[in-house]
Amino acid sequence: MAKKKTEQKKWPEKWHELNPGCMVFAAGNAANYKTGSWKSQHPVWDNSKCIKCGICYIFCPEGCIQETQDGFYEANLDYCKGCGICAHECWPGAIVMREEEE
Amino acid sequence: MGKRVGMEVAIAAAEAVALCNIDVAAVYPITPQSHIAEHMADIIHDGRIDAEFITVESEHSAISALAGASAAGARAYTATSSQGLMLMHEILPIVSAMRLPVCMANANRAVSGPLNIWNDHTDIMPQRDSGWICLFTENGQEAIDLSIMSFKIAEDPEVMLPCVVNIDGFQLTHMIEPLEFPSQAEVAKFLPPRKPFAQLHPDNPISMGCFAMPDTYAETVKAKEEALRGSKKVVTRVFAEWAKRFGRKYNVVETYRAKDADTLMLTMGSMGETAATAVDEMRKAGRKVGLVKLRLWRPFPVEEIKAAVAGCKTLIVMDRAISTGGAGGPVATDVKSILYGEKKRPRILNVIAGLGGRDLTVGDFVNMFDLAKKKKDEPFEFYGVRE
Amino acid sequence: MNQVQNFEIFAPKLVDRKEYFSAGHRACQGCGEVLALRHILKALGDDVVVANATGCMEIISSGYPQSAWEVPYVHVAFENAAAVGSGVEAALKALRRKGRIADRYVKTIAVAGDGGTCDIGLQALSGAMERGHDMIFFCLDNEAYMNTGIQRSSATPFMAATTTSPAGEAIPGQRTWKKNVPEIMVAHKVPYVATACPSYPIDLINKVKKAAAVRGPAYIHVFSMCPTGWRCASEITIKMGRLAVETGVFPLYEVENGKYRLTMEVPEKLRPVEDYLKLQGRFRHLTPADIEKIQKQVHREWEILLNKVECLQPW
Known part of the structure; x- marks a missing residue:
């Protein structure tokens, strides 16, 4: 079964510590790499306008927008690259992109 | 020990592989390998062994399909020659780097040009540095014995590398020689079904064939080199076990x-x-x-x-x-x-x-x-x- | 009115919530290709093995020691995804039959870009489809070799500027029309062939599920918007896909046993191609005459497609 994502090998490895054939055993451990630092802007939701349709969720190339417990949506900014698709596609206009602060 | 039979060496090589419980074979015809390919097809189409037979559209796809099959845990086999081996060239070092124990017979033939279908070793030499264990045979009996042993060597947990058995084209593949086959039961004892180190299956979703950045590539080369050098020990060990079980002694x-x-x-x-x-x-x-x-x-x-x-x-x-x-x-x-x-x-x-x-x-x-x-x-x- | 008027508004709620391709992958901002992959994997679920060609999706997902794949994944080389998939499929079949793996059905898929499908991988694809392997082949078509720096492929549209078909004084961009690989797959008598686009996720997911139900070969050609290579803003990725469909540049259809069906609403009149072209830097050099030429060709292709939809019967 899939191993936990936290199970990251120490790095860099010596030649005899490499997994044979460069196999990766911890499925999805790319999640250890945070792409959030790429962005120059990030989405901000105005839940008063949100109709909970999930269009932001389905169109996010990172898969980093998830439903919250109360049915609204939020982006995991550790991964959000700030592409702006969610804000552009949100037809009730509940999402705006805001510049990252220095 | 079985009794001796007169048989063409190419056909004997296919018969030997049929004793090895292979799961997938992928072959593309080329002279002088074609009798191995044809006989492999006969064996599988007659239902004598339980294996998938992929009649690929090129040798490049033959070795690629076997990379996939071997990654999925299958015991995988192909046979080729000359231009076919040259067409596989790109994939050969990937198979060894991925540590996939694919086994192959190569009916040695001259490389074009000019086109020439006859025997020499110009086909295998350009593959020398591709990280495959490379064995040469001198006669039909060796072709049988080494074909069977090649799986055992390649799949050894200390090795996990592909292996090519060279059988000189025509001069050996098309000779009819008196040959002795071990029985199916004896081979099954010597060579149990493959137990892969890792395999592609949703029960354990791993990633294979990942790429390496400059901070890792050199380490992967060293790891492969050590594995290949270390395989000599295993070759010797398997030769010794063969001698014990079947009486024929081999040395590197x-x-x-x-x-x-x-x-x-x-x-x-x-x-x-x-x-x-x-x-x-x-x-x-x-x-x-x-x-x-x-x-x-x-x-x-x-x-x-x-x-x-x-x-x-x-x-x-x-x-x-x-x-x-x-x-x-x-x-x-x-x-x-x-x-x-x-x-x-x-x-x-x-x-x-x-x-x-x-x-x-x-x-x-x-x-x-x-x-x-x-x-x-x-x-x-x-x-x-x-x- | 806005973009989603034809979209079943709450449909996204119905798709599988599990992610099979983890965040942390290195795709460009606003990548349409990785979005397509995300949708495809959602449609397929856990019981799948992926054979991937070298290319964008490989390089952004599998740099040792990390992998974005939550499903079993193998990459061997550029031109052989279909052949590798053939071997995986054969192995799964043999090993299941021989009791060496769990006794349940696992789907094999092969994924390649347009280069790995329409150019260097075409032979392996043709072979695998002709042999009838139980496998879905996905072409994630972003219309050029984006991974190596936006070089033209046979899937690059007419007159598009790429780094090897630049908009020069003498030769203004790509000189050929886009190769129609879905048609080549239909000619192979592949039982299920479809075109899809991640701007229409429910349509895409439904097609993938349909293809997965086939016990044999299937081919899905996925239009994969590439803001980096097409030189457009990252936030209009979804809009670009929608415009490609609404202008008829990339119609959505499926071919089941030779029977064509449009899976998009058939418009009374297609939108002008200019709406699609003008948003992309790769078409910036086009003159009104060039646009007219492209418009004519799009209409011609559209008519041919409608004709097939109307006239062709299943095998």
């Missing part, structure tokens, strides 16, 4: 009447038998000559070769390929380089002979031995080429 380097010889010749593949006849004749005439036969070409058996040639004054290395524009034949170049640091080393002559199916008789081998009498050494020379 074979010698013939070499002990007190002052002149030795080193060969690979089917020419060994003709060379041995020449040695017998010359011994009768009082000449102190002998033979060294390389069975394992990669990993290169450095210590065994050093030991085999330690006593001789002159070593004639016969190559059936040439490193074009280089230092000579590929076998001789390697032999010279490992002996360079030795205090006592023989004079080494390199003969390039038997290219593109050019026949070599017992007389030719006697002539090649006679080259040792020449005063002046050439870095290498062609034998039998019209001047």
Whole structure:
């Protein structure tokens, strides 16, 4: 079964510590790499306008927008690259992109 | 032990593989491998073994399909030759780097151009550095035995590397020889179904064939190198187990009447038998000559070769390929380089002979031995080429 | 009115919530290709093995020691995804039959870009489809070799500027029309062939599910918007896909056993191609005459497609 994502090998490895054939055993451990630092802007939701349709969720190339417990949506900014698709596609206009602060 | 049967060697090679409980075979026809491919098809279409048979649209896809099959945990087999092997070239080092124990027969044939379907070793030599274990056979019985052993060697947990068994095209593949097969039960005991180290299955979703950045690539090369070098130990171990079970002894380097010889010749593949006849004749005439036969070409058996040639004054290395524009034949170049640091080393002559199916008789081998009498050494020379 | 008027508004709620391709992958901002992959994997679920060609999706997902794949994944080389997939499929079949793996059905898929499908991988694809392997082949078509720096492929549209078909004074961009690989697959008598686009995720997911139900070969050609290579803003990725469909540049259809069906609403009149072209830097050099030429060709292709939809019967 899939191993936990936290199970990251120490790095860099010596030649005899490499997994044979460069196999990766911890499925999805790319999640250890945070792409959030790429962005120059990030989405901000105005839940008063949100109709909970999930269009932001389905169109996010990172898969980093998830439903919250109360049915609204939020982006995991550790991964959000700030592409702006969610804000552009949100037809009730509940999402705006805001510049990252220095 | 089974009884002896008369059989064409190519067909025998396929029959040997049929004893090995393979799961997937993928072949593309090419002369002189085609009898192996055809017979493999017969065996699977007749339901004699339970395996998938993929009639791929090219050798490139043959080796690619087997990479996939082996990654999914299958025991995978193909056979090819010459241009087919050249077309696989791109994928061969990937298969070894991914540590996939694919096994292959190569019916050695000259590489184009000009097109030539006959035997020499120019096809396997460009694949020399692709990280495959590379065995050579001298006769049909060896083709059977080494084909079966190749799976055991390749799949050993210490090895996990692909293996190619070279069977000289026509000169060996199309010979009818008296051959002995181990029984299915005996092979099953010797070679149980493959237990892969890892395999593609949703029960454990792993990623295979990941790429390496400059901070890792060199380490992967070293890891593969160590695995390939280490495989010699396993080859020797499997040879020993084979001898115990089936009575036929193999060594990574074979010698013939070499002990007190002052002149030795080193060969690979089917020419060994003709060379041995020449040695017998010359011994009768009082000449102190002998033979060294390389069975394992990669990993290169450095210590065994050093030991085999330690006593001789002159070593004639016969190559059936040439490193074009280089230092000579590929076998001789390697032999010279490992002996360079030795205090006592023989004079080494390199003969390039038997290219593109050019026949070599017992007389030719006697002539090649006679080259040792020449005063002046050439870095290498062609034998039998019209001047 | 806005973009989603034809979209079943709450449909995204119905798709599988599990992610099979983890965040942390290195795709460009606003990548349409990785979005397509995300949708495809959602449609397929856990019981799948992926054979991937070298290319964008490989390089952004599998740099040792990390992998974005939550499903079993193998990459071997550029041109051989279909052949590798053939071997995986054969192995799964043999090993299941012989009791060496769990006795349940696992789907094999192969994924390649347009280069790995329409150019260097076409032979392996043709072979695998002709042999009838139980496998879905996905072409994630972003219309050029984006991974190596936006070089033209046979899937690059007419007159598009790429780094090997630049908009020069003498030759203004790509000189050929886009190769129609879905048609080549139909000619192979592949039982299920479809075109799809991640701007229409429910349509895409439904097609993937349909293809997965086939016990044999299937081919899905996925239009994969590439803001980096097409030189447009990352936030209009979804809009670009929608415009490609609405202008008829990339119609959405499926071919089941030779029977064509449009899976998009058939418009009374297609939108002008200019709406699609003008948003992309790769078409910036086009003159009104060039646009007219492209418009004519799009209409011609559209008519041919409608004709097939109307006339062709299933095998």
